[in-house]
Amino acid sequence: MAKEKFIINGLGGEKTLKGEVSVRGSKNAVLPVMASVFLFKDTLTIKNAPLIEDVARMSELLEDMGVSVGKKGERVLEFSSKKASDPELDSVISKRLRASVILTGPVLARFGKVSFPHPGGCVIGARPIDLFLEGFKKMGANVSEREGKYVVTATGGKLVGAEIFFKVQSVTATETFIMAGVLAKGKTVLKNVAIEPEVTGLADYLVSCGAKIKGIGTSTMEITGGGLLSAKKPYTTIPDRLEAGCFLILGALAAKDLLIKNCDPSHLEIVIELLRSSGVEIETGKNFIKVKGDGPSEGFKAVSIKTHEYPGFPTDIQAPMTVFLTQVGGESLVFETIFEGRLNFTQDLVKMGANITMFDPHRVMIKGPTPLKGKELEGPDIRAGLAFVIAGIIAKGESVINNVYYIDRGYEKIEERLQAIGVDIRRVPVEEIVVAPGAAPETA
Ligand code: EPU
Secondary structure, eight states, rough: OEEEEEEEEOTTTTOOOEEEEOOOHHHHHHHHHHHGGBBBOEEEEEOOOOOOHHHHHHHHHHHHHOOEEEEEEETEEEEEOOOOOOOOOOOHHHHHOOGGGGHHHHHHHSSEEEEEEEEBBTTTTTOOOOOHHHHHTTTEEEEETTTTEEEEGGGSOOOOOEEEEEESHHHHHHHHHHHHHHHHBSEEESSOOOOOOHHHHHHHHHHHOEEEOTTSSEEEEEEOOOBBBBBOHHHOOOOOHHHHHHHHHHHHHHHHEEEEEOOGGGGGGGHHHHHHHHHEEEOOOOSSSEEESSOOOOOOOOOOOBOOTSSSSSSSGHHHHHHHHTSSSSEEEEESSOOTTTTTTTHHHHHTOEEEEEETEOOOOEEEEEEOBEEEEEOOOOHHHHHHHHHHHSBBSSSEOOOOHHHHHHSHHHHHHHHHTTTTEEEEEEEEEETTOOOOOOOO
16 A cells, blocks of 8 residues: 655635535445445446545455446446355455445345454544444344354344334444345334435435335334345435535635535535534535635634534534634534544644643534644544645645545545645655555544
């Protein structure tokens, strides 16, 4: 793996970015749809797939299990599970991709068995999998641990429908059990489900291919199991709301006129609402968002945020929003309710000149505005990595962002799209390194 870094020459508070930026397909939407290949008897075609590292890792994992993976166009991928028979998730790849856990449901439902490693710890928090293991047991499976892997076996070779109440709303657990329910015997009722657009998008697509799912977009879903589905039409990946949100925040901070294209503003209502109440002028259309003007003469106002399941404020946009709040007048509170490690990056913002007090791992207070100075930073995860890029763009002087691989996991060639709107950013190789098996960091 080539180690690379970004070098950014900051704007030092000037608002000179302008033009158009296009949003790619959503990472967290495409990964579960890729996992759904095990529910299909024929070829699954995915359009608008983002060209990111996580999609490459998921493709490798699927290929390792016998799925054929093909490329039909620049962002068009094809998958077929016709020849797949291996219900074992490769440990090395799975540990690098937290989303690999989504495969457990469809693989177990298809083959009556799945084995997988614990996805491991992660810089953003503990990431437990208890909801998965408890849910599989409710569907009649036996869970054991062997040689560092979970081995889950459906009694009689087939999962049976069950009623599962999730004690916390979980995106990937909801997706996993929707897919498990599609091939299970009888009815599966899921309560307290996540309703993120990535979840409802997966369910809608499966319904369009013959799955029987009721209650999509509500807190209770009912899935009636049946046979393998037929991929009658291609799946088109929904726009990445998290990427669009980052561009919107960058526009508010550093542009007088920025058009964010190919996005769905209806997935970002809370972010738009809060930025507007801070004083950002935003225009929205069906598939675009425009950031306009200099902002109020007295500067942007403080707003407080609390991360929450959809349609609340996304934890994945908390880091760039925190960067925004360093530039507004007054005191803003950030309450990160989903992951306990997701405010640690604020220590680096302090080194750049931000005035941030951490009360506990879930809460910080930001006093602004404070100008930021360029620094050398190490992105701890995908989302904080891009927040550092935004901080580097608005700071005075040069910033170096290490660990670009994290950013590449979730954002397709981000520097090219940033350069096109006027950002002075370069990707620079550091050195060639060899990654030992299992040593690569885990992702979302
Ligand atoms: N949780 C449990 N037990 C479980 C599973 C989750 O207690 O078995 C808890 C988590 O610890 C957390 C809460 O449930 O406190 C919600 O986490 P969730 O399970 O929804 O997270 P996830 O499904 O693992 C997805 C995204 C994340 C995103 C979160 C929250 C994918 C592939 N990942 O993760 O995306 O932050 O939902 O919206 O969809 C990212 O893209 O950078 C990223 C981390």
